[in-house]
Each structure stands twice: as structure tokens, then as C-alpha cells.
Amino acid sequence: MSVGTQAAGAPPQVHVRFEHVGKTFPGKGRRGAPLVALEDISLEISRGEVFGIIGYSGAGKSTLVRLINGLETPTSGRVHVGPHDLTALSERDRREVRRDIGMIFQQFNLFRSRTVAGNVAYPLKVAGVRRPERDRRVARLLDFVGLLDRAHDHPERLSGGQKQRVGIARALATEPSLLLADEATSALDPETTGEVLALLRRVNRDLGVTIVIITHELDVIRSTADRVAVLDAGRLVETGSVYDVFARPRTEAAGRFVGTALRDRPSPATLARLRRTHSGRLVTVRVRDQQGFQTRLARTFLDHQVAAEIVFGGISELQERPVGSLTFDLTGPGAAVDAVLAALRSDGVDVIEENPDPEPDPQEGA
């Protein structure tokens, strides 16, 4: 199978499809009860996109990946990869489909006894590619990941980022059309993470490889993925463009996950401090990707003669669009503040009145 790119303007082709997939591990739950790792997952990943899957530890992310590469079989539902229904294939045919799927891991999983070139050559050897062709492909791959000059080194002499680049070269050796990256940057520092993610973007853009990134790090998704799915306790709680899920999460679970990572809402401890120093009503407004948004906000405050001071928040960029939230201390007659909130809401603005007695934040101090 070879790498397929999508013709410009053509409708997106589905590369991976989950249909009502469930995965239960019998006897692995509390007191020998079945452990439901995934429940009723329906999901489509398009050919040529970078798709992120995020969720807390134990949410079921790795199980989902193992269902894509056929290392696990679902308890219910169907998993399609390209034209193949994995659930209907024999183990032998599943292995064949797996040949078109590359995989990179958090701990790199390189052979310590082989050189960098030997690691990249290994899958080609297994696939029966002969020596001259193998050497040519290894050189091309090492050049692509910027490690041609390290071909004869052993992995222990490389930095973490270089090891992962070898991992990527090895995963691409058999020219897969799909690359699965399971926490591939979780062991790396932020700068090296950036380099590896830039390489993954190049793999996607230049080679047309579909990439599925599994991570608990929102920054990874934010900088790399086109679309994202949020898993929470085995359930798919939200799927959408990275911008929509981050800027306007529709579910409480996705909002919690995005919120803790972006830290764009004041924590209960911060709110308590703000209350000691500000006497008005504290209200958080989500920034909208709209020309003149802040001017309209200011005008609404002014029209109702409510004073608004920004006490928390910030605006950053996501997929070249503004994202963030601003917490205001609103002072004025109670009815005027109510009128401001009603006006904003009727204008479609997301307004959160910060609860005066918030629940303690489980993430606080973590």
C-alpha cells in the first residue's frame, strides 16, 4: 500500500471509522467486575488530516489506538481502516492492514543493539526489501528526519528528540498511509517537543500521511492537530475542529479538560483572592473570533453605565484565530449589571458569572 494524498477540492475520504465501538476487559474492574474501557465510540478520521485524541489518564486513549492497529478487538461495534472492516478480518489479514500503519511511542522503543540506520532498516528487512533498495530508503528517511550524519551511531548516543526522530523514520520505512503517535512527545522537554511536532507536521504535509496523535497535553493538539476528539472515562464527549473544541467546548467534560490546561478561568483560590480586593460582580466572558468584539463589549458596559475592570484572563491564538477569556469586575447598580449580562447573552456571548461559593478545584495545587 502506498501513501495517498487527497486531490484539492475532493470531499474528504474517511481513513478510520469507529461505529458504536465498545471495549470491555472482563474481570478487570473493581472486585472482578468487567472494566468498560470504551463505550459506544463513533468517530471518523479523514485521510490526510492530523487528528488528536485527548483525555485524562485512563480515559481509554491507548485502547482506542490498539483498536485502530488491530492489536485489540472491540467487544461491540466495528472498526474500519481504509476499505477494511478490521472486525471481520482474520489475524493474518489484520497483520496485512497493520503494514500500512506506522506507530511511534513515548519511550521510542528503539533497538539498543542496532545503529540508527539498523533501526530504520529493520521493518524493511522484515518486509523482505533487499539490501541496495533498503540502504537507499534508509538514507532517504534519515535525510528527511535530519539524522543522516548519525546513521552509524547507537541510540544511546542520541538525545530524546533525536531518538524520536529515528522512531518516526522507522515508522515511515514501509511507507504507511497512517501514523499513530501515542504520547510521542510526553518524555520530551518543550523545545524538543516543538521540533518533533514540526517534523510530524512535515510528514503530514509533504508525505500526505494521516496522523492520529494521542496525548494528555493540550499544547500538542493545539499546535499540530486539525481536529480533536475528547475522551472522558471511556466515552467520546466531543469531536470537532481544534478551534471549536478549545474556544467553545460544548460539554462540561470537554470544558473541564480544556479549562484546566488553558487555565483561562480563575481557580477558586484566585477567585477568593480577587473577591477580597474587588467589590463588584466577577464575570468571565469568552473571547469571540469576531471583528470589533471588544469594542462591542465596551459599548455594552458603557450603555448600561457599568464600570468594568479586567482582573484576570488573556487572549492567545489558535489556528490563527483569537482564543481566550477575560474576567471582569463589574460595578454598578445590580439591575444595570443584570441588564449587561442579559444584553451580552442575547448577543450570543458566552458569559459565566463566577459562583461566589465555588466548589474546591481538584486540580488546584496539583
Ligand SMILES: Nc1ncnc2c1ncn2[C@@H]1O[C@H](COP(=O)(O)OP(=O)(O)OP(=O)(O)O)[C@@H](O)[C@H]1O
Ligand atoms: N489489557 C488490558 N487489560 C485490562 N484493563 C486494561 C487493559 N488495557 C487498558 N485497560 C484499562 O482500560 C482503561 C483505559 O486504559 P487506557 O490505557 O486505554 O487509557 P489511557 O487514556 O491511554 O490512559 P494513559 O494515558 O494513562 O495511558 C483503564 O482503566 C485501563 O486500566
